[in-house]
Amino acid sequence: MAYGGVRAEEVAADPPGLVPGSAPWRGAAVECALTAVMMFCVVTMVRWLLDPASPLFIADLHLALGVVGALVAVLLVGLILSPPGRGSGAHLNPAVSVALWLMRAFPGRAVVPYAVGQLLGGLAGTALGRLVWGPVLQSEALSDGLARPAPGRSSMGVFALEAASFAAIALLISFFVAHPGLSRPMPYAVGLVVGLIIALLGPVSGGAANPARQLGPAAVSGTTTALWAYLTAPFLGAALGALVHYRFMSRRAKSRAYTPN
Structure with missing residues (x-):
């Protein structure tokens, strides 16, 4: 299966939502459109839940990010199950596209276009959030929805946690790629894991686990703290997840090939 519920054998030849053989x-x-919606919603959540002047402000950061994580989980499930999401696969994250490609569940020729679309969508969604909600998003507390590490957290520490975060997502994807018959709960599992990453690691590393989620706020706000780590670590996580996937699949293939006398 693919990230949005399309079977691997369908995706291996052409990305979902495309005429076979087309670009x-x-x-x-x-x-691009789905990622823009996601980022606009994320920026909106940050604007209303993390702004001290908001009537919905939650002073406890851990509780606030727990609420954001729960809302993002619901949002992701909705986007994945939406007709457009079913059409494109609803990756919403360049690292997801790379992970699926490394697992041979997504064609290599579609990785760059998908990544470009996702990154542009992240920029567009963040810019739309700034346009709708105004200068309040420029405040130091909000920084246009930027995911930020805890004070004193080094860039290498952010890199390690972000890589581990996406490795967890990649392992989840690997499970569903290896078991396409169990794809029905996939959107809910993905939403749950991403929501937990935001809730648990958000106060520590930012809990982005998505280059498209971080690039938009960084570009709009002009803040580049540990940006290299946020942009590169998920791809390492994708590679680690794919490596585990192949080791698991090779063992599975060997066990199936072995027939005791």
Whole structure:
């Protein structure tokens, strides 16, 4: 299966939502729109829950990010199950596209267009949030929805946690790629894991686990703290998840091939 519920055998030849043999830009355009919606909603959550002047402000950061994590989980499930999400696969994250490609569940020729679409969508969604909610998003407390590490957390520490975060997501994807018959709960499992990452690691490393989620706020706010770590660590996590996937699959293939006398 693919991230949005499309079977691996369908995706291996062409990305979902595309005419077989056509350029993958149609699916990439959908990814751009879906990622823009995601980021606008994330920026909106940050604006209302983390702004001290908001009537919905939650002073306890851990509780606030727990609420954000729960809302993002619901949002992701909705986007994955939406008709556009089913059409493109609803990756919403360049590292997801790379992970699926490394697991041979997504064509290599679609990775760059999808990643470009997702990154542009992240920029567009963040810019739309700034346009709608105004200068309040420029405050130091909000920084246009930027995911930020805890004070004193080094860039290498952020890199390690962000890589581990996405490795967890990649392992979840690997399970569903290896067991396409169990794909029905996939959107809910993905939403739950991403929500937990935000809730548990948000106060520590920022809990982004998505280059498209961080690039937009960084570009709009002009803040580049540990940006290299946020942009690169998820890809290491994708590679680690794919490595475990292949080791698991190779053992599975060997066990199936072995027939006792």
